[in-house]
Amino acid sequence: MTPEEWRHQLETLQQQADALTSTAQWPGTLKEALAILQASLEELHVAEEDMRQQHEAIVVAQQAVMVAHQRYQQVFDVDPDEHLITDHHGLIQQANQAAAVLLATSQERLVGKPFALFVPREERRAWRTWLATLATGPRRQTWQGLLQPRYQPSFAAELTVVILPVPQGEPLQLLWLLRDLRERLQAEEALRDAHEALEERVRERTAALAVETAAVKRLAYRMSQDLRAPLVTVQGFLRELRAAYTMLCIVLPPLLPALEVPQRTAVAQTLDYDMPKALEFIETAVTGMDSRIQAMLDFSRR
Numbered sequence: 656m657t658p659e660e661w662r663h664q665l666e667t668l669q670q671q672a673d674a675l676t677s678t679a680q681w682p683g684t685l686k687e688a689l690a691i692l693q694a695s696l697e698e699l700h701v702a703e704e705d706m707r708q709q710h711e712a713i714v715v716a717q718q719a720v721m722v723a724h725q726r727y728q729q730v731f732d733v734d735p736d737e738h739l740i741t742d743h744h745g746l747i748q749q750a751n752q753a754a755a756v757l758l759a760t761s762q763e764r765l766v767g768k769p770f771a772l773f774v775p776r777e778e779r780r781a782w783r784t785w786l787a788t789l790a791t792g793p794r795r796q797t798w799q800g801l802l803q804p805r806y807q808p809s810f811a812a813e814l815t816v817v818i819l820p821v822p823q824g825e826p827l828q829l830l831w832l833l834r835d836l837r838e839r840l841q842a843e844e845a846l847r848d849a850h851e852a853l854e855e856r857v858r859e860r861t862a863a864l865a866v867e868t869a870a871v872k873r874l875a876y877r878m879s880q881d882l883r884a885p886l887v888t889v890q891g892f893l894r895e896l897r898a899a900y901t902m903l904c905i906v907l908p909p910l911l912p913a914l915e916v917p918q919r920t921a922v923a924q925t926l927d928y929d930m931p932k933a934l935e936f937i938e939t940a941v942t943g944m945d946s947r948i949q950a951m952l953d954f955s956r957r
Contacts, residue, residue, distance in 0.1 A: 704728055728830070737833035742826055744829045745770040757833055759804035770831070790827060794818045802833070811836040826873045876955035886944055893937055900930050 739755040741747050750765040758773050759767065774782045778800050786851055792829075795817050803809035812837055819828040904926060911919045 663714050666807075707933055739765075739831040739833065741769065741770055741831065743786075743790055743829065745783075748828070754833060755802065757801070757835060773802050773804065775801050775809050779808075789816060789818065789829065799836070811840055870938060872955040872957070875951040879952040879955065882944070882948050886941065889937075889941055890945075893934070894942060896934060896937075900934060903930075 688852075703756040714917060737757045739747055739754050740749040744774060747765050747768050747770055750762050751760065755762045755765060759871045760768075770781050771783060782798070782800065785796075795815065798814045798816075800812065802812040808948050815832040815834070817830045817832075821828055897928040908924060909923060914922065
């Protein structure tokens with residue numbers, strides 16, 4: 656009975672009660688009964704008003720729920736991620752457009768189908784076993800495996816499922832997020848290939864560098880040996896020059912008084928300054944060359 660029909664019946668009863676009260680003289684007992692009836696009708700009027708207000712509130716709430724549901728459905732449909740809603744057996748109840756495209760089946764045809772149809776046969780047993788554990792496991796779980804759209808080859812996918820909150824006693828509902836892993840796996844494979852190629856280049860470059868280093872060491876060894884012999888000769892000549900200089904320092908000073916002043920000054924300058932400086936310069940150069948040759952030899956032996 657609608658609120659309008661309920662109000663109409665109350666008004667009819669009220670009119671009949673008013674007519675009975677005003678048109679006849681009733682005995683005391685009936686008169687009291689009519690008064691009680693009037694009071695009851697007034698209470699029913701008050702209850703009817705409360706019911707009407709409650710009904711209006713319920714209507715407003717229902718309209719709000721419908722608007723919210725429509726908005727949710729719109730958001731659900733246009734969400735770029737692939738979403739499904741199933742019962743705890745995996746029976747599809749809702750699917751958005753992205754999921755329909757991924758599974759190559761229209762939204763209307765997806766509803767009512769078991770999601771297991773899109774799992775390859777060789778993986779269905781493992782998938783159903785995992786599905787059976789969802790009700791007793793964590794509210795959010797993830798499964799990785801293969802999905803197979805209609806009339807298309809299977810592909811790697813990741814399924815994330817969340818148990819939706821439902822009123823107590825209502826059937827369990829599962830919200831699914833489907834992720835196509837093909838692009839990610841291709842990117843990971845490309846990264847692995849690039850890493851392997853880089854490692855191969857490093858190995859090749861290391862090998863080439865080892866060959867070049869060995870060649871340089873051989874060259875350094877030959878050069879050190881080739882330079883060592885002339886250096887030894889120069890060192891021998893340097894010792895001879897030192898001995899000759901020492902002899903001159905002994906022989907020439909007694910003869911200087913017999914020389915003229917310019918000659919005596921030149922000889923003294925040579926003995927005291929020019930020859931020691933020249934010998935020192937040669938000795939320093941020979942020592943430096945010897946150090947370099949030894950460094951080259953040490954490098955070639957590493």
